[in-house]
Amino acid sequence: MKIKEIIVVEGKDDTAKIKQAVEADTIETNGSAVNDRTIALIKHAKLKRGVIIFTDPDYPGQRIRNIISNAVPGCKHAFLTKAEAKAKHDKGIGIEHATVEAIRLALSNVYELYEGEEIGLSKEDLIHFGLIGGPKAKDRRERLGEILQIGYTNGKQLLKRLSMFDISKQQFVDAMEQILQEENDGD
Structure with a gap:
């Protein structure tokens, strides 16, 4: 499975796991302190090929997702559940712990943010x-x-x-x- 968009992940272990699952390029944020250089790189990637934000299902991952979404509107999003991203033998949670199948499924169910019409829910x-x-x-x-x-x-x-x-x-x-x-x- 080849992914056209560039996938934004948190670190090198995430990149390695993504590359086991699909053929794709990544940008690593190197943690939750997303700097201006990384944001500029993500903006450029979005213009050229599109971007999928794929961060860990925990508070730091959500924080990174929010920072990037606010700075680079129009990115796509892929999600793993905590159960899918849980390490087998320790308490870690992250994309690097997910199965190849879970990663492929998450990347095949990508969402694009939409902030237009009312959805009819209250x-x-x-x-x-x-x-x-x-x-x-x-x-x-x-x-x-x-x-x-x-x-x-x-x-x-x-x-x-x-x-x-x-x-x-x-x-x-x-x-x-x-x-x-x-x-x-x-x-």
Whole structure:
């Protein structure tokens, strides 16, 4: 599988793992202190070939994703779940720990941020499905992020993330029905 866009990752281990999974070029941020030179390189890459931001599913990875998204609008995004990025024998989480299959799947489900029309979802929809303010809210948000391939987000950011990735009300409802069915099957 060859990727046209340049993939932005956090470090050398991520690059090595990406290259095991797909044929692609990468730009490494070398941690969460994304400097002006790196931002300029990402801007140039976006103009020439497009960019996919593919950072670890943890707080520093999300921080890097936000810094780049704000500085270079219009990038595409790929996500792994924490479970897919968890190291087998230690507590580390990162792209470098994911399987080749998980990386290929994430890169085949790339999202482009979209901040245009209203998606028809409201805070009331989130409350109705128990995504905020309930005992299972965090688990449901995590599962929703997995199903929709948009990554995990807290309750305050969920509506914005759904809108940014142009998730339709029907996609949202279908995913929530799946989650509720899984919960019922588990009881």
